[in-house]
Amino acid sequence: xxxxxxxxxxxxxxxxxxxxxxxxxxIIVGAPPGEAYRNILQGALESPDKWASVVTAMxxxxxxxxxxxxxxxxxxxxxxxxxxxxxxxxxxxWLALNLTLPPILFIPLLxxxxxxxxxxxxxxxxxxxxxxxxxxxFGGVGLNFIAIVLxxxxxxxxxxxxxxxTMSGTDPFPPAxxxxxxxxxxxxxxxxxxxxxxxALMYFALRGxxxxxxxKAIGKNQRSAFLMGIPTxxxxxxxxxxxxxxxxxxxxxxxxxxxxxxxxGVSGGYGFLALLVVLLAGYRPLWVIPIALFFAAVGVGxxxxxxxxxxDSALGGTLEGIIVLFVLLAQGVKRKA
Amino acid sequence: MKIEALDIRKYFGPVRANDGITLTVxxxxxxxxxxxxxxGKTTLMKILTGFISADGGETRLDGRPVRFASxxxxxxxxxxxxxxxPLDFPPLKVLDNLLxxxxxxxxxxxxxxxxxxxxxxxxxxxxxxxDARVNTLTVGxxxxxxxxxxxxxxxxxxxxxxxxxxxSAPQKVLLFATxxxxxxxxxxxxxxxxxxxxxxxxxxxRVTVLRQGKVTGHIEAPFRAEQLVQLMFGQSLLRSDRSRVxxxxxxxxxxDVTVQTYRLTVSHMSLAVRAGEVIGLAGLEGSGxxxxxxxxxxxxxxxxxxxxxQGDDFTRRSYRDFLAAGVAYLPAGxxxxxLIRGLTLTEHYVxxxxxxxxxxxxxxxAAEGMQHKIAEFNIxxxxxxxxxxxxxxxxxxxxxxxxxxxxxxxxxxxxTRGLDIESAMWVWEQLLERRxxxxxxxxxxxxxxxLMEHSDRIIVFSGGVMASPIDAAxxxxxxxxxxxGGVRDNS
Numbered sequence: 108x109x110x111x112x113x114x115x116x117x118x119x120x121x122x123x124x125x126x127x128x129x130x131x132x133x134i135i136v137g138a139p140p141g142e143a144y145r146n147i148l149q150g151a152l153e154s155p156d157k158w159a160s161v162v163t164a165m166x167x168x169x170x171x172x173x174x175x176x177x178x179x180x181x182x183x184x185x186x187x188x189x190x191x192x193x194x195x196x197x198x199x200x201w202l203a204l205n206l207t208l209p210p211i212l213f214i215p216l217l218x219x220x221x222x223x224x225x226x227x228x229x230x231x232x233x234x235x236x237x238x239x240x241x242x243x244x245f246g247g248v249g250l251n252f253i254a255i256v257l258x259x260x261x262x263x264x265x266x267x268x269x270x271x272x273t274m275s276g277t278d279p280f281p282p283a284x285x286x287x288x289x290x291x292x293x294x295x296x297x298x299x300x301x302x303x304x305x306x307a308l309m310y311f312a313l314r315g316x317x318x319x320x321x322x323k324a325i326g327k328n329q330r331s332a333f334l335m336g337i338p339t340x341x342x343x344x345x346x347x348x349x350x351x352x353x354x355x356x357x358x359x360x361x362x363x364x365x366x367x368x369x370x371x372g373v374s375g376g377y378g379f380l381a382l383l384v385v386l387l388a389g390y391r392p393l394w395v396i397p398i399a400l401f402f403a404a405v406g407v408g409x410x411x412x413x414x415x416x417x418x419d420s421a422l423g424g425t426l427e428g429i430i431v432l433f434v435l436l437a438q439g440v441k442r443k444a
Numbered sequence: 445m446k447i448e449a450l451d452i453r454k455y456f457g458p459v460r461a462n463d464g465i466t467l468t469v470x471x472x473x474x475x476x477x478x479x480x481x482x483x484g485k486t487t488l489m490k491i492l493t494g495f496i497s498a499d500g501g502e503t504r505l506d507g508r509p510v511r512f513a514s515x516x517x518x519x520x521x522x523x524x525x526x527x528x529x530p531l532d533f534p535p536l537k538v539l540d541n542l543l544x545x546x547x548x549x550x551x552x553x554x555x556x557x558x559x560x561x562x563x564x565x566x567x568x569x570x571x572x573x574x575d576a577r578v579n580t581l582t583v584g585x586x587x588x589x590x591x592x593x594x595x596x597x598x599x600x601x602x603x604x605x606x607x608x609x610x611x612s613a614p615q616k617v618l619l620f621a622t623x624x625x626x627x628x629x630x631x632x633x634x635x636x637x638x639x640x641x642x643x644x645x646x647x648x649x650r651v652t653v654l655r656q657g658k659v660t661g662h663i664e665a666p667f668r669a670e671q672l673v674q675l676m677f678g679q680s681l682l683r684s685d686r687s688r689v690x691x692x693x694x695x696x697x698x699x700d701v702t703v704q705t706y707r708l709t710v711s712h713m714s715l716a717v718r719a720g721e722v723i724g725l726a727g728l729e730g731s732g733x734x735x736x737x738x739x740x741x742x743x744x745x746x747x748x749x750x751x752x753x754q755g756d757d758f759t760r761r762s763y764r765d766f767l768a769a770g771v772a773y774l775p776a777g778x779x780x781x782x783l784i785r786g787l788t789l790t791e792h793y794v795x796x797x798x799x800x801x802x803x804x805x806x807x808x809x810a811a812e813g814m815q816h817k818i819a820e821f822n823i824x825x826x827x828x829x830x831x832x833x834x835x836x837x838x839x840x841x842x843x844x845x846x847x848x849x850x851x852x853x854x855x856x857x858x859x860t861r862g863l864d865i866e867s868a869m870w871v872w873e874q875l876l877e878r879r880x881x882x883x884x885x886x887x888x889x890x891x892x893x894x895l896m897e898h899s900d901r902i903i904v905f906s907g908g909v910m911a912s913p914i915d916a917a918x919x920x921x922x923x924x925x926x927x928x929g930g931v932r933d934n935s
Binding site: 320 | 787
């Protein structure tokens, strides 16, 4: 008990340090720190609308984090998660623009399309890694770039709106393809349930199944795992597939829910942010939820800085990045001691 | 330099690797550190050289307390360690390896280092070519290079961890002469870590014996072997008599197999291993025995020829097919290739269950299953112990305990490397027991006694050539040594 308590205190030290550090930055740029933090908080929590936005921003973070838990367990740095979101959104968009179905069929189909699109994009990174000897970080960076360029090509080419292409994306999807909201609030109950279910599923899969244990074995020592008879290539491809699928689902939700169309930056950086969430959570599934909530709140609250204090809203991102760096630093220091 | 360790303590979870160890090494002496595996020898040496930090206790050099945060710091204080596996940079030249030692200089003086190297070689009768690549040297020569490096760095205390593993007999004679000279003529302190009684008897002035993390005795030369054994194990050991088992049908056949890698080609290997037979593979490291063993387990695909398991052609089959057919492979790197650092014994137990594995793990059942194995195989650890917290001997026990109950072919690299006599004997009891159920055993060893004692037939490899098997009963250690070293031993 005491041990756990002291672990928790130790875990808080880097967060406090990160806040101090950000405070120093705020003072340097001449902004009153207290007011800045209050603005972020208010921006995230002042109205039910904002609350709903925070929950909605959590959805892609949770889905991608759930997927990344799997690839991290297998010792893989799936930087390509960002492109996998995009790929899911692309496949869903293609169907949404070209099919007409009643919502009860259309929406599940589009969600599944997201799963498949992301899974295929993830599989590609996996194949490059396992059979091509291309490290997943480099493969992922390349595939991310291709996914983004492909999106722009489609938006400004085959999928451009009838009245001309703009940065605001394709034509809106038909309403039958829209993910239902909760009343007037910008929150999507289906998406929230799916996201929480994904985290829960991975929690149990990594803890209690032979599948999860084998992934962990591969992640910790691929050679030993292979000699033990674990089909390492298949499991690594599987990890990419699962992570890609969940990221693709997030992409599909971004397209048919939040935006109701395909926009150029559909992934919104949520993939990269989810990498930080999982690192900050120390690869522990349950910690992913509160951390994703925090990241989502900062993301939703930061634009207020720009409106009311003329500060750049990137400050929120800076805060998140600094916290992650301090936590990793604390872990590194602890390991060395 | 006088080195003192006072009440050194180091715990890994519940395992007390060092439990209050005190010892003093006088300058100009060779001090033996003797103990079975898991006794705490390596842990103590790692603490003295700054690889890990102690949980308690103090290290003193010439009476002054010191604390090292890294091996680099310990070498600056004059303590150098020669590890079991040489810590050099194989693809580099000898000279460049030495250059790396002088880290402070931005542009190292090659000529100067060459002069230092040549002078040291003359002094110790070593013949190392400064321009040879390290990976062309024998293990013994790499050891010599390592000793020279430590001396060039100004080491006053030299620690050697099981230095005679894998070197030839003449190299051993040279090594011992070098160590005596370092101690007697140059006043260095030498710590000789070993589990080989005869070497310690031959070389050391004083011996400290460890058992289960504690010192069981300090003795001055001359030593009595029974007394050392008593201190190491708390009991005297008897050599077991080798029992014969009737051999069965061929379990494994190689028919004109050629294995090719970019480094080495081993051609035209033909062999039939019968159920219950033990085949020892001898040869200097890198002579082809490992390639052959890996081909037998499906880990190395032959470029021509056939591999048959119980008559069936397995030449193009995958390693997993070999596993399913009852082949097991135990590598030399127990924690590097055999076990998985960071996972517990129970987790290993779950991973190594053969046949149908349920999706959901029965953790309680698995822990119980592992507990049985721990008792049966006398592993010092708990089911929840991460494998890296086990000592080398216990890691080998764990690996053996995780093998499936019935095996057709068991292929092992260095089954007892680094193990003490008791563990080694125990391992062989386990292995030989398996012959009764018809397991054919192939093993690589650098220990001639081990090869002679346990093999039915011995195959010598030399420079990629597999010799015809010889009957172990019809040969002698001398002959075997000659065959292994033969033309290649130029030290």
